Amino acid sequence: MLDELKKEVLLANKSLSENGLVTLTWGNVSGIDKQSELVIIKPSGVPYEELTMENLSVVNLDGELVEGKKPSSDTPTHLLLYKRFPEIGGIVHTHSPYATSWAQAGRDIPVLGTTHADYFYGSIPCTRPMTETEIKDNYELKTGHVIVEAFKNRHYKETPGVLVHGHASFSWGSSAKEAINHTIVLEEVAKMGMWTEQLKGDVLSIDRALLDKHYFRKHGKYSYYGQN
Template structure:
């Protein structure tokens, strides 16, 4: 079996999604990029998670051509490809897309996910952005690729390594990381802080974001060269 490593990493991450509570039915997918081969593995479209095997992962090149695989790839594949092409230089190898409920609530409302407390600060160096509404022409032609482009537009002035997630307007969240396991963890963290934010804003609609100095402290104690959280 060719591309064994990314097939196994991709399959394992996709099979983890139901246990995280991030997906209902088959509403989610993970991709894993191999920079040495310039291909990525991704979940086949509409296949139940408990039926997935490494061999069922679809291998796609960066021009969108299927390199290996007998099944149709996820309908979100062009979005994954668009993001991997741009974000791989930041060390990002995996994209996760779900329809997790609290994050989707912010996406459907067209609201950024505000950084209200330290749980958010630990994973995201600021608010998680929401994309603009896609035009009729963008939806009609190459919709999934254009979804990637509007995400990139939202990140024109944001480092995707420091804010590793986005909310696509009227759609849902995408998250990413240097490995499939890290990308799934980030997707979980995104849903957790979205749930916390919904509850906070229901208690106090005018809650203010965490202070910049608190945000910096919590984010950089876990990330970057001066990080000291966890074990070396």
């Protein structure tokens, strides 16, 4: 069942550690099958090298386990994002160190260069801190809610990632593989953003014209990057 998607989610989870994006078991990738509305996600606490097609968790959008091991404790966050951001095909959550440091600092990552503009059309938001009530009651679901709240004035397809305040990042894309790429970009711009500030404290976002140029040479109908 869903063998192709399982394979993609399996490879994406393993690529987290191959790309240096994860420590121990602190990250998980999921993918959704739009037809059946089933989500494949990393099982909770299982090391990446022990993941197989068989032990991956399959859950429905109500969070009920359909197949495999007990799913990641972050599953309710993933499920909410699939419901509220309907064109997403894959989601990555991980504690990669630079992005996590921005999340711990509680700061949005400003657009400081074209590397950022090539993938994220504007700053990468950090959510507001969660309230004590949100933390105590259905924490993982409420984590999804504060993420969605951060996208009130921006589009999830143009900004395919977020920092959860005091926690770490979530990234997404049309597929698990694209979500991994966005995670790589997020970590890289987090790193270069920190260094840029260290070189010049009062650094400003790049001009709108440069943001537009780089974002739209890669996205949308006037894009001209790549082979298509």
